[in-house]
Amino acid sequence: MYCKKCGFENDDSSKFCKNCGEALNIHSSFKKYNSTTQKDNSNDSSKNILIICLTLIIISLLIAGAVLYTSNNNADQNNVPSSNDVKSSPAPENTDNNEAKNTEVTSAQYPLKIVSGSFRTDSPLPSKTYITVYVGSEHAGENVKIRVFYSNGGTRLNAGNIVPKTVDSSGYFTMRTANELNTYPDHASITLYDGNGNIVDTQEVNMNPIGGTQTF
Numbered sequence: 001m002y003c004k005k006c007g008f009e010n011d012d013s014s015k016f017c018k019n020c021g022e023a024l025n026i027h028s029s030f031k032k033y034n035s036t037t038q039k040d041n042s043n044d045s046s047k048n049i050l051i052i053c054l055t056l057i058i059i060s061l062l063i064a065g066a067v068l069y070t071s072n073n074n075a076d077q078n079n080v081p082s083s084n085d086v087k088s089s090p091a092p093e094n095t096d097n098n099e100a101k102n103t104e105v106t107s108a109q110y111p112l113k114i115v116s117g118s119f120r121t122d123s124p125l126p127s128k129t130y131i132t133v134y135v136g137s138e139h140a141g142e143n144v145k146i147r148v149f150y151s152n153g154g155t156r157l158n159a160g161n162i163v164p165k166t167v168d169s170s171g172y173f174t175m176r177t178a179n180e181l182n183t184y185p186d187h188a189s190i191t192l193y194d195g196n197g198n199i200v201d202t203q204e205v206n207m208n209p210i211g212g213t214q215t216f
Contacts, residue, residue: 110138113201123211126180137171143195150185184209
């Protein structure tokens with residue numbers, strides 16, 4: 001039993017405090033004990049609240065760190081240059097690999113097609129007609145095929161055979177009619193094939209029905 005005056009703990013059977021002589025009763029002892037218990041509970045609650053706050057702060061810091069790491073990682077990935085942004089260093093000149101690469105790039109940038117050309121029909125008739133086609137010097141050495149139908153007034157003048165040719169170093173090749181023509185053509189229908197026989201270009205050209213050379 002606690003003394004309500006000095007707080008000294010006495011035996012439960014004591015009527016007076018052994019320390020100060022104050023009269024003792026059960027009610028004062030209970031109040032003392034209850035007050036002490038409340039203080040202890042209050043201290044425990046404060047400690048629990050402090051622990052919870054510290055735990056929440058640590059969890060928040062961990063989440064913030066994870067978000068920051070993820071954002072930086074995504075930014076680094078976005079900053080990686082794509083293959084379209086990277087410029088490769090030029091390969092050494094005068095090598096077989098370099099020539100092969102140049103051929104591939106040229107073929108992609110400059111597809112095979114009829115760029116320009118000319119016709120020549122000798123005089124007097126009958127005479128053969130020649131066509132010279134320019135496809136570009138980047139196609140030098142390539143194998144091509146060509147067919148030309150000549151006509152006059154809508155009447156076809158030749159058989160129009162498909163003839164294989166090789167582009168010279170200047171980007172030209174020439175083909176003549178198999179037979180001499182008895183009439184000057186006024187129209188030519190040109191079909192250009194690649195080395196595999198695939199049609200790559202066609203042109204319809206109106207001509208002056210005269211001898212000599214004319215361009216298109």
